[in-house]
Amino acid sequence: MAVYFHEEDLPEGVLADGPLAVDTETMGLITHRDRLCLVQISDGGGDEHLVRFAKGSAYDAPNLKAVLADPARVKIYHYARFDLAAIQYYLGVVAAPVFCTKIASKLVRTYTDRHGLKMIVSELLGADISKQQQSSDWGAPELNEAQRDYAASDVRFLHRLREVLIERLEREGRMELAQAAYEFLPTRAQLDMAGWADKDIFSHE
Template structure:
């Protein structure tokens, strides 16, 4: 299925779209899965968006362990990969494809460090404040496993989860630099890979006081 600035493909990016994305300075990326435990709940869909708002949704088959073009994008150090709660998506990519995602920006971390005047750091709240757009989240908790029969509502939800991340990232960086918190935020980004490794080995609570 191909719509204006929205394309769905199977298993990996087509070469022409890969070439387009590989020239980008930043890409917004999100995943849809069967649940929140990578070791149990498989990856079903990967959404990517560039600065021009061109969205690609990659349907991932059950048991699939390779996506060479997607992997090249994730491993590229020259492309900033923007996630909302990167810790989960990066862990899912490592568990599914064995890939180390490089040059990561997490809008949830950036929001928590920049927007200390609020406790609302979900993507819906973030996009509503910074972009003036209210996201429809009704399809968030739905069956993403039947990738060949995703509803228009699911695809719309999936596309909107990446469509606004790049302008949100730009606004958060401006806030962080203004408040002298940008360097601290970058240090947090560099620690994401460590937390991913701990999560995948079921050591997610080692920094907690209890236990």
């Protein structure tokens, strides 16, 4: 297992075919204000690739954009709604089709309200991940080893989580419901970017 660090784009040919685990790190939680700093990606084979974008980046990353926009590759996220918005806003591609482990967890782990990645990985995979660097400065000129390891850990377990959660979704008869939610997520991200992040347009009010 290795963590590879790249500047401004993903090298060509470093990912195997199949689903991709994807995550992002930004300067904050407001997409149009808080720039995209890092995209983490893994094919599930044991390596993680981190693509860093510097301040003032043109986000001209043709190799990364190609794999993210590939309709034949499922992209596995934890809280896809946020990552889809960041990727579309800064890289200009819709990184779908989607599998979101947070949504899957909410659909099958109805015995708890704890759906953070750390908790799900602990319960379903028996592994531990540190969240110590979650609120660090991702726009710094240099990312330290703790930041890089944290970022890599956010995609390290997603393939295995997807397998377990698919089994649970099928067991509980909620796979079709989950799939419908996943298909809506790019639209949900567009609504967020268009100003409806805090409004439920389906509510009566």
